[in-house]
Amino acid sequence: MEVPILKQGPYLIASIQSALSDNDMVRLRDALVEQVGRFRSRGVIVDVTALDVMDSFATRTLRDLGRMIRLRGADTVIVGIQPEVAYTMVQLGLTLEDIATALDLEEGLALLERKTTAPGNETSSRGR
């Protein structure tokens, strides 16, 4: 199952449409990490609204994705974690740790906007 990746201005938006196998998940991670360079994107959103399960593998892969993208110089926001999925992740002891999350696509874009244009961010990236 290929996940469509949409380019919107300086951001990439990956909207997961249905359940993903482990290999699909890894392919998505690698595609985003590559495309952030190709399109010189400043932020990535992964919409997981359609995922009915976030198990240890999915969580770990999303976490790695966020860290790899940070190493490439861009920000990641995971959006759309459903209430039951959040509940199960807490029960399992799974966290996305330092990877940002937002309620939905709209909130995710707003968060990226703040992250990529924040004065602090300017200072650190341009050295002023």
Next chain:
Amino acid sequence: MRRAPVDAERQQLHSTTSLGLASARNRERVLEETCIPIQSDGDIVGARQNGRGLAVQLGFSPSDLTLIATAISELARNILLYAKRGKIILKLVEQGETRGIIVTAHDKGPGIPDISRALEAGFSTSRSLGLGLPGVRRLMDEFEIVSDVGLGTIVTVKKWAK
């Protein structure tokens, strides 16, 4: 045979599943049963969707359905990762007034040398999170694991519809 510390009920669960017989005290009537071979990563998705589809018939809450699907996912992945192949058996059962789902993960892989360590959060031989087994134990109402080095592993978990 090594097994995790178990209480009387779990002991009974073990004898019920491994012998395929219902003991006199713990009579579980099987309403429906499916066996899903696990040998590729697509089978993990198939197994958890199948489990959700079965469990929904018992009127589990959306949260419970997600817990069950996630537990199946973890068990199926362990089969694929550590034993290469095996099977997941899903059973809808009735015991007196209560109904529930029993998930059995079965493989003839390398087995687990130290079960109590494998059940510790953070223990992993594949440099993963080591949260699968301890997590599944927390998600489900009953949990039992039987493993024999060189012979394989059987994990049996149950969730009762409240």
